[in-house]
Amino acid sequence: MIDPFPRLRRISAGLLLGLGATLALAQEAAKPVPPRNGQEAVQVSRDAQRAYESSRDKLVQIRTLLRNTNTQSSVGSGFFVSRDGLIITNFHVASQLALEPDRYRGVYVPVDGKQADVELLAFDVLHDLALLRVKDAGPERPALAFRGPDAALQRGERLYSLGNPLDIGFAVTEGTFNGLVQRSFYPRIFFGGAINPGMSGGPVIDEAGQVIGVNVSKRLDGELVSFLVPAEFAQALLTRAASASALTRKAHAEVTRQLIEHQNQVTQRFIGTPFKAQRHGGYSVPVPDDALARCWGRARDPDFKAFDLERTNCQLDSQVFAGEITTGFIRVRYEAYDAPKFSALRFARMYSDSMANEQFAVRGNSRMTAAECSERFIDRAGMAMRAVVCMNAYRKFHGLYNVSVLVGSLNRPTQGVQGRLDAHGVSFENALALVAYYLNGFKWEGAR
Amino acid sequence: MSDGDTQMMELDPAGEPVRTAPAGLAAAQTAGDADAGRRHGEEGGNGSGLLGLLEVIDRSGVMVTRLPVTHWPVTIGRALSADLVLDDAHVAAEHLRIEATLEGAIRVSVLDTINGVRRGRRAYQRDEQFDWDAQDDLGLGRLRLRLRLPGMPIAAEQALPRSPWRVIGLTLALLLAVLALSLLQAWFRATEPAKFAQAALSLAGMLVAGLGVWAGLWSLATKLFTGHPQFWRHVRIACTFSLLEPLVTGSAYLLAFSFSWESLARFNFLFSALVFAAGVIMHLLVIAPQRRRTLIGMVAGITLLGMVATMGTTWLQNQRASNQLYLSALFPPGWRVAPAVPVDQFMLEAGSIRQRLEQRLKNPDDDTPGDEEED
Numbered sequence: 001m002i003d004p005f006p007r008l009r010r011i012s013a014g015l016l017l018g019l020g021a022t023l024a025l026a027q028e029a030a031k032p033v034p035p036r037n038g039q040e041a042v043q044v045s046r047d048a049q050r051a052y053e054s055s056r057d058k059l060v061q062i063r064t065l066l067r068n069t070n071t072q073s074s075v076g077s078g079f080f081v082s083r084d085g086l087i088i089t090n091f092h093v094a095s096q097l098a099l100e101p102d103r104y105r106g107v108y109v110p111v112d113g114k115q116a117d118v119e120l121l122a123f124d125v126l127h128d129l130a131l132l133r134v135k136d137a138g139p140e141r142p143a144l145a146f147r148g149p150d151a152a153l154q155r156g157e158r159l160y161s162l163g164n165p166l167d168i169g170f171a172v173t174e175g176t177f178n179g180l181v182q183r184s185f186y187p188r189i190f191f192g193g194a195i196n197p198g199m200s201g202g203p204v205i206d207e208a209g210q211v212i213g214v215n216v217s218k219r220l221d222g223e224l225v226s227f228l229v230p231a232e233f234a235q236a237l238l239t240r241a242a243s244a245s246a247l248t249r250k251a252h253a254e255v256t257r258q259l260i261e262h263q264n265q266v267t268q269r270f271i272g273t274p275f276k277a278q279r280h281g282g283y284s285v286p287v288p289d290d291a292l293a294r295c296w297g298r299a300r301d302p303d304f305k306a307f308d309l310e311r312t313n314c315q316l317d318s319q320v321f322a323g324e325i326t327t328g329f330i331r332v333r334y335e336a337y338d339a340p341k342f343s344a345l346r347f348a349r350m351y352s353d354s355m356a357n358e359q360f361a362v363r364g365n366s367r368m369t370a371a372e373c374s375e376r377f378i379d380r381a382g383m384a385m386r387a388v389v390c391m392n393a394y395r396k397f398h399g400l401y402n403v404s405v406l407v408g409s410l411n412r413p414t415q416g417v418q419g420r421l422d423a424h425g426v427s428f429e430n431a432l433a434l435v436a437y438y439l440n441g442f443k444w445e446g447a448r
Numbered sequence: 449m450s451d452g453d454t455q456m457m458e459l460d461p462a463g464e465p466v467r468t469a470p471a472g473l474a475a476a477q478t479a480g481d482a483d484a485g486r487r488h489g490e491e492g493g494n495g496s497g498l499l500g501l502l503e504v505i506d507r508s509g510v511m512v513t514r515l516p517v518t519h520w521p522v523t524i525g526r527a528l529s530a531d532l533v534l535d536d537a538h539v540a541a542e543h544l545r546i547e548a549t550l551e552g553a554i555r556v557s558v559l560d561t562i563n564g565v566r567r568g569r570r571a572y573q574r575d576e577q578f579d580w581d582a583q584d585d586l587g588l589g590r591l592r593l594r595l596r597l598p599g600m601p602i603a604a605e606q607a608l609p610r611s612p613w614r615v616i617g618l619t620l621a622l623l624l625a626v627l628a629l630s631l632l633q634a635w636f637r638a639t640e641p642a643k644f645a646q647a648a649l650s651l652a653g654m655l656v657a658g659l660g661v662w663a664g665l666w667s668l669a670t671k672l673f674t675g676h677p678q679f680w681r682h683v684r685i686a687c688t689f690s691l692l693e694p695l696v697t698g699s700a701y702l703l704a705f706s707f708s709w710e711s712l713a714r715f716n717f718l719f720s721a722l723v724f725a726a727g728v729i730m731h732l733l734v735i736a737p738q739r740r741r742t743l744i745g746m747v748a749g750i751t752l753l754g755m756v757a758t759m760g761t762t763w764l765q766n767q768r769a770s771n772q773l774y775l776s777a778l779f780p781p782g783w784r785v786a787p788a789v790p791v792d793q794f795m796l797e798a799g800s801i802r803q804r805l806e807q808r809l810k811n812p813d814d815d816t817p818g819d820e821e822e823d
Contacts, residue, residue: 307639351778352777362773363766369805369808372801374797374801376789376793377708378791380791391801392805393809406774410781410784428802432795
């Protein structure tokens with residue numbers, strides 16, 4: 001069966017939108033639902049009406065169409081930022097124009113519904129922004145202004161998000177400014193309001209009608225937890241590329257350049273921030289610092305009573321959307337086993353099963369090669385470990401790799417720790433540097 | 449335990465066991481010749497005037513009929529006028545005649561037949577004659593004709609199994625060993641004692657059912673071709689190879705871990721396949737022991753083909769012969785023999801990955817249709 005909303009699914013893929021929620025929202029939207037507890041009535045306030053009325057002529061829907069059939073491939077939102085037809089949207093809305101210009105073309109649809117062609121001038125993969133220009137300049141258009149850096153946002157300040165959710169029609173939703181997202185690698189505004197697929201790239205304005213951010217994504221596991229790209233990055237892109245020529249050829253090289261810049265920053269920050277040593281029995285295990293990564297742990301799995309098992313998963317909130325793939329992040333996890341009641345052989349069996357159930361890309365695809373691995377017994381300050389490092393190369397972003405290192409201690413008959421680090425979209429040198437840094441973080445400090 | 453181990457087997461001059469025909473015409477023909485079967489050592493005695501014994505064997509090695517020769521010539525064919533009447537559509541009414549020459553040789557004359565007579569690789573057509581030293585079988589139609597002459601050596605008498613309890617004991621021991629091994633494996637896998645108790649019961653049931661079905665199917669085939677099911681013999685074979693497989697693969701994993709010979713782990717499935725193939729050969733030999741070389745060659749060929757096909761498919765898909773990327777079988781730390789290297793050396797070795805990935809980038813995987821060149 002053909003997915004009727006293939007690109008809707010990708011909208012906001014920069015973070016956390018998933019298929020199930022997207023389709024559910026689309027189906028929900030097809031059937032009018034009566035307001036519950038008057039909540040919707042509250043959201044459509046006079047302020048929101050005023051915000052929408054003042055912005056509606058600066059608001060557009062961005063569509064990418066298949067060149068052959070003119071059928072819609074993805075939809076998002078955007079807004080005019082200059083009188084000569086420059087439009088800001090998300091990169092994930094316009095990525096097909098950058099990476100597959102032979103197959104796709106872009107159009108914008110203003111509130112009056114008169115569709116016209118746009119061209120891609122520049123993009124910022126790291127902040128998920130793109131700058132478009134109307135092909136036929138025509139008369140001057142009204143544009144939204146950015147809020148100046150001197151007027152800092154206050155927590156709780158009322159904001160209005162605009163866009164075209166689910167390709168239904170232009171809409172405004174009301175929310176609040178809740179500061180910046182903690183531990184986000186790049187600044188992201190935590191918007192306490194609803195953003196739906198199709199609104200990506202739309203502006204978020206304050207009471208004065210000035211742009212403070214750009215809709216980008218939301219959390220699926222929460223209510224009204226949405227994220228915005230701060231306006232300063234859109235402004236910077238506008239300043240940098242306002243007079244740029246249109247990109248008409250595949251822009252993989254430029255995407256790669258930006259991804260390399262990103263992975264350099266991520267690697268430097270990861271290696272530059274000392275690990276927080278976490279102790280399990282006699283083992284010292286490397287865990288990223290709280291300020292750097294978000295970690296979740298389980299102290300003792302209640303399903304297993306015969307032995308102790310502790311797990312921790314950490315991830316750097318640094319992923320970026322690069323067209324068809326999300327990359328640029330680092331994930332670290334480990335499991336610590338302690339089974340004094342087991343025989344050495346029985347423990348080894350359980351430990352082997354844990355080592356075996358790891359997933360690696362055995363097969364390649366159009367985006368990545370299959371994995372190539374190297375494995376060895378290694379010595380970490382007197383502690384023997386089994387280590388395997390596997391890497392895949394990106395086919396379209398030359399010089400970038402995904403690396404995974406799996407390691408298990410082998411110094412105690414009924415105790416052990418297994419760890420894994422995954423870094424996506426890193427250079428070969430940085431991949432090896434990250435692996436070495438991670439492996440050197442393990443230590444045996446003696447039984448307690 | 450009354451399996452086929454104790455059945456009567458008769459050895460042909462070449463030492464190949466053939467089953468005597470259980471009933472029918474052959475039995476009727478042999479009934480009057482009971483004394484012929486009492487001769488031992490050498491067929492030198494000719495007190496009853498027996499000049500020879502003609503035996504007809506079908507393609508599966510089963511004796512169809514036999515004719516005690518008391519006079520020459522002897523004619524063979526489908527006609528009732530023949531001395532030895534055969535029921536094979538590819539045999540002529542009077543297919544061949546066998547007679548003794550004055551010089552004492554046995555001469556075969558091919559009569560009015562379109563299929564002729566085969567002797568080894570040579571085919572004799574209508575009206576041809578040749579001397580037959582009775583060392584080779586003759587082929588006529590889909591049957592084989594064998595001649596035993598006075599003075600030809602016969603195989604020594606085979607002793608009846610004196611102690612069936614040994615066979616029973618062996619079978620029980622094998623069954624218990626398989627059960628014990630399975631329970632041990634379940635014990636290793638179970639992380640909770642309560643779960644093990646549950647797993648043990650279901651495992652024992654599955655084991656008995658599995659062995660029963662497996663040996664039962666082989667017994668069915670054996671019964672079909674030989675008349676005796678030999679069920680417990682198949683059970684013993686299945687048990688033996690069930691024990692052998694984990695022993696072989698476990699040893700390979702142990703060596704892979706101890707000496708860091710990862711290839712042994714990566715291609716461990718080949719060892720399993722070889723053990724399985726050996727088991728199948730043993731089962732097949734119970735069905736057709738006289739076709740030992742053919743069966744071994746056939747199973748070996750199929751196994752080899754399967755291995756090549758499996759690895760070839762994996763290679764075509766992933767440019768590697770095994771899909772197991774790394775060694776995951778870990779044993780107690782004290783069992784490690786291979787040295788542990790410093791992290792720096794490991795990273796130096798990991799540098800070789802770049803070249804391998806470059807190679808992969810040059811050779812797009814087969815599973816990447818629509819992969820496009822980029823600017």
